[in-house]
Amino acid sequence: MIRLVEKNKEYILDIISQGYEGEGIAKINDTFPIFIEGALKGEKVNVRIVKSKKNFAYAKLIDVIEPSKERCEAKCNINKRCGGCKLQHSTYKEQLTFKFERVKDCITKIGKLDNSIVKFPLGMEEPWRYRNKVQLPIGMVNGELKIGFFAPRSHEIIDMETCLIQDEIADKVVELTRQWIKKNNIKPYNIDGKYDETGILRHIMIRRGFTTNEVMVVLVTNGDKLPNKDEFVQLIVDNIPGIKSIVQNVNSKATNVILGQECITLWGEPTISDYIGDFKFNISPLSFFQVNPTQTEVLYGKALEYAQLTGDETVFDAYCGTGTITLFLSQKAKKVYGVEIIPQAIENANINAKENNVDNVEFFVGESEVVIPDLINKGVKADIVVVDPPRKGCDIKLLNAITNINAERIVYVSCDPSTLARDLAILEENGYKTLEVQPVDMFPQTAHIETIVLLSHKNPQTSPPSL
Numbered sequence: 454m455i456r457l458v459e460k461n462k463e464y465i466l467d468i469i470s471q472g473y474e475g476e477g478i479a480k481i482n483d484t485f486p487i488f489i490e491g492a493l494k495g496e497k498v499n500v501r502i503v504k505s506k507k508n509f510a511y512a513k514l515i516d517v518i519e520p521s522k523e524r525c526e527a528k529c530n531i532n533k534r535c536g537g538c539k540l541q542h543s544t545y546k547e548q549l550t551f552k553f554e555r556v557k558d559c560i561t562k563i564g565k566l567d568n569s570i571v572k573f574p575l576g577m578e579e580p581w582r583y584r585n586k587v588q589l590p591i592g593m594v595n596g597e598l599k600i601g602f603f604a605p606r607s608h609e610i611i612d613m614e615t616c617l618i619q620d621e622i623a624d625k626v627v628e629l630t631r632q633w634i635k636k637n638n639i640k641p642y643n644i645d646g647k648y649d650e651t652g653i654l655r656h657i658m659i660r661r662g663f664t665t666n667e668v669m670v671v672l673v674t675n676g677d678k679l680p681n682k683d684e685f686v687q688l689i690v691d692n693i694p695g696i697k698s699i700v701q702n703v704n705s706k707a708t709n710v711i712l713g714q715e716c717i718t719l720w721g722e723p724t725i726s727d728y729i730g731d732f733k734f735n736i737s738p739l740s741f742f743q744v745n746p747t748q749t750e751v752l753y754g755k756a757l758e759y760a761q762l763t764g765d766e767t768v769f770d771a772y773c774g775t776g777t778i779t780l781f782l783s784q785k786a787k788k789v790y791g792v793e794i795i796p797q798a799i800e801n802a803n804i805n806a807k808e809n810n811v812d813n814v815e816f817f818v819g820e821s822e823v824v825i826p827d828l829i830n831k832g833v834k835a836d837i838v839v840v841d842p843p844r845k846g847c848d849i850k851l852l853n854a855i856t857n858i859n860a861e862r863i864v865y866v867s868c869d870p871s872t873l874a875r876d877l878a879i880l881e882e883n884g885y886k887t888l889e890v891q892p893v894d895m896f897p898q899t900a901h902i903e904t905i906v907l908l909s910h911k912n913p914q915t916s917p918p919s920l
Contacts, residue, residue, distance in 0.1 A: 523547035564874035580897030592643030662727030776802030822850035846872030
């Protein structure tokens, strides 16, 4: 078989576009794509082929011969090895443009919709230090302690002193933890990329409330044993401003899942708190809470705008999680029903509602595609449906159930433009019209994008909202 490119050979290529992960794409004979991480649209580059398949190839960027005017110097010195921030070498303006084009591409190619309904992404004024949570593996590599992120598609830990998208307090906690481990010779669970059952430390997690400034530190251990824990507690208490909670999380399973179900409070409280808008949320080690609270407020504000609530509406919130969007909607709705398959999330949702004195919400544990039809059969009719599914998108049964409701409007929140576009195509076939698609940049420096969409029933009982 004749290949258009050969492995380990170098080529000079023109980058004509970018893939969904932000990688540059060149084409040979206009048909054979070559994917190059770190290359930007419009650049001429020198690359080395690292993998050649029948219909495509991967290449390593050797040199940028003609750089894009949007190329910039990455601020992070481990950027290329870590792989977490794949767009750091691009200006923030260009990052937003890339995400805009990505959403439009999915909407047109997969959803078969006109891309004019897609608005430019809502970005951040300061696209750094925005994350309120970090989870870092702890391990030994060639006899050296490493605390950092896994390299892409591997269990190799890239040692990290600072992460520019995490809150600065996390850097300080990691530094102190590193000192404590070395001083007391505490053995990690990860040794040279493999699990060691005699190891103790698996991960460290740091959470901080951006409004309250409360800090939580969690050590994930392989069993109950944690030597010199009192020394660790004192080190953190003496040096970390705002510390409120120090927790040991026990995970004895040989799994890639980070947290176990058992939490032991070593010092302070078992939770910290933070706000989204006017709503207060208690956050445990196991709680889901949006990692970018600044943009979460933007996203939820847009959800409230799209819902067009007057105070008389009943709302279904499918995939409600811990009830964050539910509470936001409750401000202007008559009643909101939240549905979530994870029981612990619903427990948290009920606590959050009580904590905020919200009495016009009701939560149910179960699959939305089962619970919502059951509610309909019991005479509950929703005027508005909000869905915020996982990356795989909505279950087809739920989309059909929504259709049977004949709700006036649907607000769809998505973390994956591809599955979003697929589901919009189904809803269009089922009698809804997609009015507006608004990307919100929750994850600057990365290729990820959140998107919120307003759909209106094509044959509404009342007039559709005007935007």
